[in-house]
Amino acid sequence: MIDEWDLTAVSLHRLRQRRYEVAVLPVAATEAHNLHLPEGNDFRQTTHVAQRCCRTAWERCRSVICLPGIPYGVDCNLMAFPLTIHMSQATLDAVVRDVVVSLHHHDIRKVVIINGHGGNDFAPLIRQVQSDLDVHVFLCNWWQVGHDGYEAIFDAPDDHAGEFETSVALALYPELVDLEVADAGDARPFRFEALRKGWVRTSREFARVNRHCGIGDPSRASAEKGRKYLDVVCERISAFLVELAEARIDEHFPHVP
Numbered sequence: 001m002i003d004e005w006d007l008t009a010v011s012l013h014r015l016r017q018r019r020y021e022v023a024v025l026p027v028a029a030t031e032a033h034n035l036h037l038p039e040g041n042d043f044r045q046t047t048h049v050a051q052r053c054c055r056t057a058w059e060r061c062r063s064v065i066c067l068p069g070i071p072y073g074v075d076c077n078l079m080a081f082p083l084t085i086h087m088s089q090a091t092l093d094a095v096v097r098d099v100v101v102s103l104h105h106h107d108i109r110k111v112v113i114i115n116g117h118g119g120n121d122f123a124p125l126i127r128q129v130q131s132d133l134d135v136h137v138f139l140c141n142w143w144q145v146g147h148d149g150y151e152a153i154f155d156a157p158d159d160h161a162g163e164f165e166t167s168v169a170l171a172l173y174p175e176l177v178d179l180e181v182a183d184a185g186d187a188r189p190f191r192f193e194a195l196r197k198g199w200v201r202t203s204r205e206f207a208r209v210n211r212h213c214g215i216g217d218p219s220r221a222s223a224e225k226g227r228k229y230l231d232v233v234c235e236r237i238s239a240f241l242v243e244l245a246e247a248r249i250d251e252h253f254p255h256v257p
């Protein structure tokens with residue numbers, strides 16, 4: 001069976017028989033994750049979430065298409081680690097904008113960015129592109145989708161390559177996880193209370209935090225925890241995609257009529 005929700009799989013012949021309402025664009029990063037996770041962690045996990053959600057949504061509404069993901073993200077603050085690939089936000093915005101313009105050309109006016117990297121920030125681009133074009137762009141940082149139930153699944157909070165990210169990796173590609181070499185993920189705290197409390201923010205240069213850029217303890221990670229979290233996240237996002245696909249764009253969209 002051909003996956004007609006997957007743009008890399010569907011043919012022109014099939015595309016012409018379909019009307020796609022919603023396009024989903026995964027965006028991630030290629031960077032180090034403590035000592036034990038693959039560099040492609042964000043890209044693999046984000047692609048999995050986007051594809052799984054589009055497959056589920058397709059079964060319910062037959063009008064969602066998943067685009068190939070962008071594997072690079074904003075990583076200038078991780079360049080101290082070998083083979084981190086950095087793409088500036090300006091470049092990333094230009095690429096995403098061109099994708100949105102192409103979709104608009106093909107009369108798709110509802111676009112969902114599924115973002116899997118904390119360093120990417122598409123809010124200003126979305127504000128601008130929606131003013132410039134007759135499109136509606138939605139941003140979903142997928143790792144945050146189940147945060148209201150986080151403590152029921154995980155023992156400790158994650159920041160980078162800790163219990164959460166490692167659990168999802170164990171659920172999806174355990175053969176690529178080297179838990180025996182993982183560092184405990186201790187991180188040097190900020191020296192200023194304002195930064196520790198979060199009412200003053202900055203960008204972290206990860207090499208100043210520790211030697212492996214892991215922040216959060218991966219030792220209690222398990223595939224089962226990863227599966228549980230993915231189930232919650234993917235069900236929520238899939239349901240949103242269906243709702244969005246079925247919603248008519250009227251003068252008050254996306255607000256209530």
Ligand SMILES: [Zn+2]
Pocket residue numbers: 033041042160161165
């Ligand atoms: Zn990550």
